[in-house]
Amino acid sequence: MSTMNKRRLGGIGAGAAAAVMVLTACSGTPDGGAAAAGGEDAPDGATTIQFWQTQYTDEENAWYEDIVESFNESQDDVHVRLTVVPGDAWEQRMTAAQAAGNAPDLYTANYGNIPDAARTGQLHPLGDLISADAWSDLQENVHGMVTVDGDEYAYPLLVEPSSVLYYRTDLFDQAGLDGPPSTWDELEEYAEALTTDSVFGLRLAQNANDLGWSTWGYQYNVAGHLPISDDWSEPAATDEYAPLLQAFQDMFEAGSLPPADGLGYPDAAPFGDGKYAMMANGSWAASQLLADYPELVENVAVAPMPTFDGGTGQTTATLGGWSLVVDGRSENAEAAASFIEWALAGDVENVLPFFEATAYSKVSPRESVAQAISETPEVAEVNPFNEVIQEEVVPYAEPEPVYPYAISLAMGEAIEAAMQGTPVEEALAEANRKIQTEIDNNDLAGTGPGA
Structure with missing residues (x-):
């Protein structure tokens, strides 16, 4: 697999995760994942946390591996074992694991899936497991993207505008x-x-x-x-x-x-x-x-x-991105949350290498990290596009929608049909028909955030 091919789809947000088959791992464990870090024996008495990470770019994957190894070396109470799962295998593997009651304690999640997963008990609330200072460091709009019915269910690593x-x-x-x-x-x-x-x-x-x-x-x-x-x-x-x-x-x-x-x-x-x-x-x-x-x-x-x-x-543009969540049935939620706080919400120096490795093409939702990046003199040299994106796109971007992806697909099909010659009025009428079917089949009426 070429470097470019492994790199190219790593920055995709929730919509792309739902719609695009991300690259498969170049090598893997017998169950289809690629063990990346934390596979060594845990210290005696340590709580072992299973962590599944969606496969991203080489640079991002390396950061996840490094942060897990650094956390494990920093203390002896919690030991994290990281497994990298190819994007095109993620849904099948996660669904099977959750059905069997052996889902990982901790995993990566995109923002669009958080509200539904929280309300159906798939995620463990994190509000009381992560410090108030960590939550207050988040930009307000992104804090809202991980909050459901007054409690936080994810801690974000990044946001990125879609267009x-x-x-x-x-x-x-x-x-x-x-x-x-x-x-x-x-x-x-x-x-x-x-x-x-x-x-x-x-x-x-x-x-x-x-x-x-x-x-x-x-x-x-x-x-x-x-x-x-x-x-x-x-x-x-x-x-x-x-x-x-x-x-x-x-x-x-x-x-x-x-x-x-x-x-x-x-x-x-x-x-x-x-x-x-x-x-x-x-x-x-x-x-x-x-x-x-x-x-x-x-x-x-x-x-x-x-x-x-x-x-x-x-x-x-809309803002998508990735966060860490704890499975709703995890027996080690507190230990898993301790890793989240240390890795994503703790020392700024733990997170800065992620943004450096991705050429500052992603945005930190933490005010302290964003400030540190703004004070890094080489940012403009490394990424000459950063200033325009940060100042003219990100502030006006809306969070990506949280309704079922079938709604988005109906509009995508309408745009594609119009592009290929279907009269615009007919394409929109068909989109409405499909959206109504989705509402009816899944009892969506009255369940939206504006209800």
């Missing part, structure tokens, strides 16, 4: 374009102007799964809401979404938005390989470009995705 516009300044100059587009109408015009025999104007998500989650920010921007009512009682894929679907249809028809290239939305390789003049991707794409395409970086700039009305300071 940032990366563009080739050299190709813009050649086309006589000055700066990034500010509206979707301009985005369409720029994409067409930048399209040549060898370069496509724009790369967006290209299939229904990726469209389902990568467009959440655009959905907020064009309609001011998501395609289901706040109390989840009725579909809301209204005509307000028509400009978004029409834009995909128009650019696809013009040839500036090409047919699928077979790679998922989170992969920046097609842009890095020079096949596109603009690319929408998450903040995580910066680390791939910096690592795999350093010669290209001087000709790349970033901006918030354009808005439909041309205004600034609006939502164009």
Whole structure:
């Protein structure tokens, strides 16, 4: 497996975790996971904690391994054993383990799954197991993403915006374009102007799964809401979404938005390989470009995705990311929480290497860590895209939605259908039909956060 292939999908948030098959491990244990750290014998009398980690990039995996080893060396009371689980095997393995009553004590979780898992007893509350100082260090909006009915059920490691516009300044100059587009109408015009025999104007998500989650920010921007009512009682894929679907249809028809290239939305390789003049991707794409395409970086700039009305300071992305949780049936919840506090909520120096290793392409939800990163002089040199993303995208991003992914997929399928020629009105009507079916089949009405 190449370095690039192992790196490319590591920064995906909840939507991508639900929609994209993440890379399999290069080697593994007999049960399908890859033992990474903490496999040595535990000290006498120590409580052993089983920790499952979703497989990420090489750099992130190394940080998890190091933090587990450091924690185990720091004391003799709790011993953590880490297992790395391939993303495409995660759901099957976790479901089977929970059904058999032998789920790991501790595991990685994305924000979108936390509310439902908390309310159904799959997660252990952490509010009283982690210090008040640790909770107060979290940025308020991210604290809300891990709080359900007044208690905390996860401690976050990172957040990352789902949509940032990366563009080739050299190709813009050649086309006589000055700066990034500010509206979707301009985005369409720029994409067409930048399209040549060898370069496509724009790369967006290209299939229904990726469209389902990568467009959440655009959905907020064009309609001011998501395609289901706040109390989840009725579909809301209204005509307000028509400009978004029409834009995909128009650019696809013009040839500036090409047919699928077979790679998922989170992969920046097609842009890095020079096949596109603009690319929408998450903040995580910066680390791939910096690592795999350093010669290209001087000709790349970033901006918030354009808005439909041309205004600034609006939502164009959602915030996803990863946290640590304790299983609701763990018999060692207090010990597992002690590792979470030490690794994620304790000494800033424990966490800083994670952000350094990922080229500062992710955002710390801890105010103390964010402050330390801001005072690190080499950040701008390491990641020249960081300042724009931190100041112009992250502050306006909404948390990713927590409704069942089938709702998002219905919208993704509608956008894909419109892109391929289905009349926009028909595509939205079909999305509403599918969302209503999901509401009915799963008794969602009245269970939403706005109920």
